[in-house]
Amino acid sequence: MQGREELELELAGLPRERPGVAGRIAARGPLVRLPQGGAGLADADLSSRHPQQPEIPLIVGAMGAQALRVAGELADGTMPFLAGPRTLEEHIVPRITEAAARAGRPAPRVIASVPAIVTDDIDQARAAATAHLAFYDSIPSYRRVRDMEGAHRAVDLALIGDEATVAAGLRRYMEAGATEITVAYTDIAREEDRRRTWQLAGELTRSA
Structure with missing residues (x-):
């Protein structure tokens, strides 16, 4: 495949x-x-x-070492998906930042795309996330970043829980060097969960 x-x-x-x-x-x-x-x-x-x-920024989906070098030299940033905080801090942020500096370019944007669901029904949301994210376990580039994080399946990188749990998880991405965060797969569980997730995202954005 x-x-x-x-x-x-x-x-x-x-x-x-x-x-x-x-x-x-x-x-x-x-x-x-x-x-x-x-x-x-x-x-x-x-x-x-x-x-x-203004100039439209070029943001790519670089996660591998060579792709990050190219992104640092030529692009304005990267938007990694399923790359956890440890992978950002130890692999993605240093590589793309060093490449940009060598090329005389500004510090790149690192936009972490994170599956996140605020919910009280953790089992149901995790089952939905498992079904939607399992595809990425078959793709070598996503397996590599998953393994760097010490996760066993893609769903292990989804933030699922109440507001405090998801907010703490998102803050770890910022502490690891993400310049921005997008939340993904917010609509795969209940409508109530989707609303709560976006409400939390709005609150975190306003307080940043």
Whole structure:
């Protein structure tokens, strides 16, 4: 079974043997520009502008060592998914930050995407998360970051519990070096749980 990266490279017509090189090719290839009156394609080096808007940041999903080096050199940041606090602190943040510094670029954004559900029915929410996240256990890149965290299954990286439990878990990502957090898979349990999760996310954002 192909991993997500292999499928993306195949669809893009890029070589699978050296994904880091393919990432450079993709980053330096034709980029979408947003001129007044409509969108178009133009060959350029990593700049995407609108005449009346600030530059659009390029955020990628880099998690592996080589991809993080490319992201640090060329992108504005990374949005890792299922990479826990230890993996951020010991692997992702240092690598992408060092690569950006070597390239003379600003400190990159690290946007942690975290499955999170605020609930009183932990068993039901965990069962739902297990079903939705099991796919990632079959993808090598996600298995690597899962294993770095010492987790056995992707669901082990989901934050599930009451407001205090989920808030404490999210704070650990910020302490590990995340510049921002997005919460994911908030709608896989009950509607009440989804509302509570987003309410907590709003409260944490306002208090940051």
